[in-house]
Amino acid sequence: xxxxxxxxxxxxxxxxxxxxxxxxxxxxxxxxxxxxxxxxxxxxxxxxxxxxxxxxxxxxxxxxxxxxxxxxxxxxxxxxxxxxxxxxxxxxxxxxxxxxxxxxxxxxxxxxxxxxxxxxxxxxxxxxxxxxxxxxxxxxxxxxxxxxxxxxxxxxxxxxxxxxxxxxxxxxxxxxxxxxxxxxxxxxxxxxxxxxxxxxxxxxxxxxxxxxxxxxxxxxxxxxxxxxxxxxxxxxxxxxxxxxxxxxxxxxxxxxxxxxxxxxxxxxxxxxxxxxxxxxxxxxxxxxxxxxxxxxxxxxxxxxxxxxxxxxxxxxxxxxxxxxxxxxxxxxxxxxxxxxxxxxxxxxxxxxxxxxxxxxxxxxxxxxxxxxxxxxxxxxxxxxxxxxxxxxxxxxxxxxxxxxxxxxxxxxxxxxxxxxxxxxxxxxxxxxxxx
Amino acid sequence: xxxxxxxxxxxxxxxxxxxxxxxxxxxxxxxxxxxxxxxxxxxxxxxxxxxxxxxxxxxxxxxxxxxxxxxxxxxxxxxxxxxxxxxxxxxxxxxxxxxxxxxxxxxxxxxxxxxxxxxxxxxxxxxxxxxxxxxxxxxxxxxxxxxxxxxxxxxxxxxxxxxxxxxxxxxxxxxxxxxxxxxxxxxxxxxxxxxxxxxxxxxxxxxxxxxxxxxxxxxxxxxxxxxxxxxxxxxxxxxxxxxxxxxxxxxxxxxxxxxxxxxxxxxxxxxxxxxxxxxxxxxxxxxxxxxxxxxxxxxxxxxxxxxxxxxxxxxxxxxxxxxxxxxxxxxxxxxxxxxxxxxxxxxxxxxxxxxxxxxxxxxxxxxxxxxxxxxxxxxxxxxxxxxxxxxxxxxxxxxxxxxxxxxxxxxxxxxxxxxxxxxxxxxxxxxxxxx
Numbered sequence: 001x002x003x004x005x006x007x008x009x010x011x012x013x014x015x016x017x018x019x020x021x022x023x024x025x026x027x028x029x030x031x032x033x034x035x036x037x038x039x040x041x042x043x044x045x046x047x048x049x050x051x052x053x054x055x056x057x058x059x060x061x062x063x064x065x066x067x068x069x070x071x072x073x074x075x076x077x078x079x080x081x082x083x084x085x086x087x088x089x090x091x092x093x094x095x096x097x098x099x100x101x102x103x104x105x106x107x108x109x110x111x112x113x114x115x116x117x118x119x120x121x122x123x124x125x126x127x128x129x130x131x132x133x134x135x136x137x138x139x140x141x142x143x144x145x146x147x148x149x150x151x152x153x154x155x156x157x158x159x160x161x162x163x164x165x166x167x168x169x170x171x172x173x174x175x176x177x178x179x180x181x182x183x184x185x186x187x188x189x190x191x192x193x194x195x196x197x198x199x200x201x202x203x204x205x206x207x208x209x210x211x212x213x214x215x216x217x218x219x220x221x222x223x224x225x226x227x228x229x230x231x232x233x234x235x236x237x238x239x240x241x242x243x244x245x246x247x248x249x250x251x252x253x254x255x256x257x258x259x260x261x262x263x264x265x266x267x268x269x270x271x272x273x274x275x276x277x278x279x280x281x282x283x284x285x286x287x288x289x290x291x292x293x294x295x296x297x298x299x300x301x302x303x304x305x306x307x308x309x310x311x312x313x314x315x316x317x318x319x320x321x322x323x324x325x326x327x328x329x330x331x332x333x334x335x336x337x338x339x340x341x342x343x344x345x346x347x348x349x350x351x352x353x354x355x356x357x358x359x360x361x362x363x364x365x366x367x368x369x370x371x372x373x374x375x376x377x378x379x380x381x382x383x384x385x386x387x388x389x390x391x392x393x394x395x396x397x398x399x400x401x402x403x404x405x406x407x408x409x410x411x412x413x414x415x416x417x418x419x420x421x422x423x424x425x426x427x428x429x430x431x432x433x434x435x
Numbered sequence: 436x437x438x439x440x441x442x443x444x445x446x447x448x449x450x451x452x453x454x455x456x457x458x459x460x461x462x463x464x465x466x467x468x469x470x471x472x473x474x475x476x477x478x479x480x481x482x483x484x485x486x487x488x489x490x491x492x493x494x495x496x497x498x499x500x501x502x503x504x505x506x507x508x509x510x511x512x513x514x515x516x517x518x519x520x521x522x523x524x525x526x527x528x529x530x531x532x533x534x535x536x537x538x539x540x541x542x543x544x545x546x547x548x549x550x551x552x553x554x555x556x557x558x559x560x561x562x563x564x565x566x567x568x569x570x571x572x573x574x575x576x577x578x579x580x581x582x583x584x585x586x587x588x589x590x591x592x593x594x595x596x597x598x599x600x601x602x603x604x605x606x607x608x609x610x611x612x613x614x615x616x617x618x619x620x621x622x623x624x625x626x627x628x629x630x631x632x633x634x635x636x637x638x639x640x641x642x643x644x645x646x647x648x649x650x651x652x653x654x655x656x657x658x659x660x661x662x663x664x665x666x667x668x669x670x671x672x673x674x675x676x677x678x679x680x681x682x683x684x685x686x687x688x689x690x691x692x693x694x695x696x697x698x699x700x701x702x703x704x705x706x707x708x709x710x711x712x713x714x715x716x717x718x719x720x721x722x723x724x725x726x727x728x729x730x731x732x733x734x735x736x737x738x739x740x741x742x743x744x745x746x747x748x749x750x751x752x753x754x755x756x757x758x759x760x761x762x763x764x765x766x767x768x769x770x771x772x773x774x775x776x777x778x779x780x781x782x783x784x785x786x787x788x789x790x791x792x793x794x795x796x797x798x799x800x801x802x803x804x805x806x807x808x809x810x811x812x813x814x815x816x817x818x819x820x821x822x823x824x825x826x827x828x829x830x831x832x833x834x835x836x837x838x839x840x841x842x843x844x845x846x847x848x849x850x851x852x853x854x855x856x857x858x859x860x861x862x863x864x865x866x867x868x869x870x
Contacts, residue, residue: 058526065527071538071744074525083518089705090509091493092500092826103506103705104568130565133539133743137724141576159727160743167725263744270524270538271706271746288723289572290602292594308568308595309506309698311706311746313517391527 034077034327042332047410050336053328054407063389064412068405069213069241069367070393072267074317075407081320082269085313103309105292107302111315114322118330119260120249121276127304128315131273132240133160134289135259136207138275138304139236140164142285143205147173150202152195152233155180156214157207161238165207175202181217183356183371185363188220195224205234210258211241214395215356216341216367216403218246225254234284241265243274244325246334246365256281262318265366265405266325269317277301333406337366340404340413344368347417348402351424356399366404373398374431380423388419469512469762477767482845485771488763489842498824499847503840504648504676504802505828507702509752510842516755517704520748538744540727542737546750549757553765554695555684556711562739563750566708567675568595569724570694571642573710573739574671575599577720578640582608585637587630587668590615591649592642596673600642610637616652618791618806620798623655630659640669645693646676649830650791651776651802651838653681660689669719676700678709679760680801681769691716700801700840703756704749712736768841772801775839775848779803782852783837786859791834801839808833809866815858823854 037052056075059065065073074082089102102108108128116123129135141164145151151165155178165176179198182190195206206228211218221237228235236257242248244266250258258276262268277285282301287294293306325333338361345357345368353370377394384390394400404413472487491510494500500508509517524537537543543563551558564570576599580586586600590613600611614629630641641663646653656672663670671692677683679701685693693711697703712720717736722729728741760768773796780792780803788805812829819825829835839848 058522060526060528063526063528067527073527074521079518079521079525082521083514086509086514086517086704087493090514091495091498092502092508093495093498093824104566130745131539131743133726134724141723160725163725163727163729167722167729170730171721261744269521269746269748270744271749273743286606287602288576289569290595290598291568292598294598294602295605308566308708309696309705310565311704311749313704314706314746314749389528 034324036327046336050406051409054409056324057407059407060389063391064408064416065391066402066404066408066412066416067391067393068264068403069216069401070264071270072244072264072405073407074267074269074321075324077324078267078269078317078320082313082317085316089312103312104305104307108305108315111319114319115262115274118248118322118326119243119274119276120251122251122279124300124302125276125279125282127275127277127301128318129273129275129305129307130271131160131263132158132238132259132261133273135257135273135275136161136236136238137164138288139207139257139259139285140168141288143234144284144286145172145174145204148175148202149204150175150177150200151205151207152177152179152198152203153206154178154208154212154219156212156217157209158213158238158240160240161207161209174204177203181212181215181219183215184358185217185219186359188223188363191219192223192227195227199227199231199233203231203233205236207236208238209241210237210239210253211245211365211367213241214399214401215369216241216364216401217358218363218365220363221253221255225256229254234281241367244268244321244330244333245337247330250276257285262321266318266321267405268321269314271311271314272318275301275304277304328406334365336406337404340406340408340410341366341368341402343410344402344404344413344416345370347413348372348400348420351417351420353400367401368404369394369399369401371398372400375400375424375427379427380420383423384416384419388415390416390419392416469759471762481771485841486844489844491759492842494842495824498826499843499851500826501837501839501843501847501851502826502828503699503838504651504836505699505838506705507679507699507840508842509702509704509756510759512759513702513704513752513755517748517752520751524747538747539740539742543740543750546754549754550697550709553683553757553761554678554709554711555686557686557714559735559737560711560714560717562710562712562736563753564708564710564740564742565706566698567593567673567694567696568708570692570708570710571596571671571673572599573723574642574692574694574720575603576723578669579719579721580607580609580639583610583637584639585610585612585635586640586642587612587614587633587638588641589613589643589647589654591647591652592644593648593673593675595675596642596644609639612638616647616650616654618650618804619793620652620654621794623658623798626654627658627662630662634662634666634668638666638668640671642671643673644676645672645674645688646680646800646802648676649834649836650804651676651799651836652793653798653800655798656688656690660691664689669716676802679703679756679765679768680772682765685711692720697753697756701753701756701760702840704752706746706749707753710736710739712739763841769800771841772839775841775843775845776801776803776837778845779837779839779848779851780805782848783807783835783855786852786855788835802836803839804829804834804836806833807835810835810859810862814862815855818858819851819854823850825851825854827851 042049225235353372357368477484660670788807792803
């Protein structure tokens with residue numbers, strides 16, 4: 001098989017000269033390389049190029065994974081980087097005494113710097129945490145509130161976005177109010193007006209997703225943050241889906257805090273997330289998980305990543321995931337995401353599904369959602385996986401959420417659509433028989 | 436080399452029958468086995484047996500790692516288990532739809548059950564979290580307090596044990612009081628009396644380490660918890676060091692909550708920790724990092740591990756670490772820990788160091804601490820690492836902390852002691868010249 005790889009666990013090159021000098025202990029080295037198709041192929045045949053990229057993923061070739069919105073899949077160079085990280089860190093040889101230990105009490109700049117660059121922030125505004133769930137909780141728990149203070153959230157938040165505030169409401173007496181995002185949202189003004197109408201003199205925080213996990217809508221975050229700022233309200237954004245799905249410049253959004261999970265669209269290891277806190281906002285947030293340094297403002301955002309000994313090899317994977325995305329190019333990735341999602345959306349519209357996805361391309365990217373009664377999502381989800389190894393996700397009763405990460409092929413979408421038709425037709429026959 | 440291993444990244448056996456059926460995608464399989472020396476060797480020559488165990492670790496043979504108290508090192512079967520976990524979970528094929536996804540919203544019973552058995556608790560009292568730091572914070576943040584309520588902690592807490600309470604003092608007005616642990620502690624009554632004297636009518640919580648990170652003293656936790664219970668005070672224990680260092684039965688200790696970091700003495704991957712919450716105490720703790728389920732008491736301790744998509748392959752490593760320890764046998768491990776520590780302690784006492792380690796073997800285990808002025812810990816730490824690849828840890832100005840995990844050899848200790856003498860002699864000559 002041409003895409004078979006030997007992934008030798010190896011201390012190898014990663015251990016540097018010091019380990020290499022120990023000949024008695026050195027081992028064969030097969031460090032994973034990023035093997036992408038040649039650039040000429042992209043110019044000649046983009047689908048063939050992406051078929052080549054697909055081979056970097058360990059998802060079996062006969063599986064169609066349309067649920068990248070839950071978690072992505074690490075390509076092989078990312079998995080290899082994690083392995084290299086294990087072999088090096090577990091050897092306990094990696095660092096000069098002044099840097100030791102690195103497991104959770106350091107600046108982690110070797111990981112923060114490439115991420116900061118990738119998402120358009122400064123190192124000192126970035127904390128490496130477990131995931132967006134944790135970052136969202138650090139926001140909600142971290143900010144001081146009085147009973148009766150209002151937090152305004154959308155009606156499409158992830159449970160990890162909504163529940164930190166619900167807990168705060170029950171424990172500390174804040175009030176959580178929701179604004180509705182139309183399904184579909186077809187103009188920025190539709191949501192900005194609703195937010196504006198929902199703001200009251202007691203509103204302290206606006207918390208919303210950048211890209212909704214429920215429908216994939218890409219909200220006008222820059223405008224929402226400007227609105228919040230104009231009224232002295234803090235803006236906190238759950239950007240779980242944005243990192244790696246499309247070009248992202250967090251500083252440009254103008255929010256006070258931003259959470260993300262690069263394990264989704266950046267294809268980083270699970271357990272690598274980040275919290276951005278704008279420098280001028282840092283003194284407004286208490287630490288939540290604390291050890292030494294929680295009361296040292298000179299640490300800036302590093303304060304929020306002082307969370308005890310952590311899984312550093314996963315951060316090696318995060319760094320490799322950034323390199324992988326940069327080698328592909330984020331603009332090329334975003335273009336591919338849009339092409340695939342548009343193709344999927346057209347396919348579903350042709351089949352009469354009700355679109356919950358915006359007709360405006362600016363308000364969507366790589367997740368499309370439709371409502372397709374009388375199909376039950378639980379039935380089709382199970383059926384497609386069991387019979388065809390096609391993984392989709394949705395919500396009760398009839399919402400179908402389809403993620404189109406760049407490693408999906410056009411033929412995969414055709415295959416899904418054909419199986420969708422089969423399921424629908426079979427369902428219709430069953431309904432007729434029992435009706 | 437006899438101890439060289441090929442660690443092929445492989446979906447292999449771990450993927451089960453489903454993946455195996457996909458011949459086109461199957462790969463070579465070299466699953467890591469636990470290769471321990473034969474039992475006969477233990478009966479014949481224990482040092483030779485432990486020399487064989489040492490070969491399962493990726494710490495280079497010429498390195499002497501006496502800082503297991505900060506973090507341990509994963510043996511090869513643990514690293515291999517993590518790799519198997521990556522290949523399987525990243526293939527997105529692992530689970531039936533009803534179990535999907537497993538990344539942070541499930542019971543994780545396949546990991547909780549072996550750990551629960553290993554530490555003597557029920558599954559429903561155990562939450563898998565990042566580390567003891569996180570678990571300590573979940574305790575401190577989770578319990579309701581009023582301004583002026585007192586929390587009694589020892590003067591030997593880790594920054595991750597002390598600071599969650601210090602933050603709570605600053606933010607919510609509780610009062611943190613400390614009791615002193617004598618250095619050395621030579622009788623249980625010395626610390627029990629001090630705790631008893633420090634308790635006031637406002638004391639709500641006693642929080643203390645099981646095994647102090649500062650001196651390695653093993654505190655009489657069962658008696659401390661009984662004292663707390665007799666006065667209606669909650670008992671919360673930082674057991675970061677206990678798991679894997681010695682036989683542990685948390686239920687038997689009678690505490691309300693217990694935190695630990697199996698990445699220390701159980702040699703599990705960094706980023707695997709746990710929080711025990713006694714069933715009758717669970718309704719006293721709010722969740723700290725929350726998503727769906729935070730207000731569902733029927734989840735029991737699982738509620739505290741609902742922390743979003745996490746690093747599941749590290750949990751594969753945790754499971755493998757338990758299997759590794761069980762194959763060695765925890766009693767055999769503890770015996771070895773004590774032998775090594777006793778040998779180290781005798782060596783340091785012979786050299787005139789002031790012992791901060793108890794003379795009573797019940798009150799110590801695998802960490803010994805001495806005070807050795809005029810040696811500066813920062814100097815000797817750096818010198819031993821730079822010149823001899825010996826890693827020790829201590830505290831300013833002259834505290835030396837020596838961890839003796841089972842993979843350390845008697846000859847390693849002799850080597851350390853010889854280099855300690857060299858350093859001391861050289862230091863004395865320098866002092867004489869400059870004096």
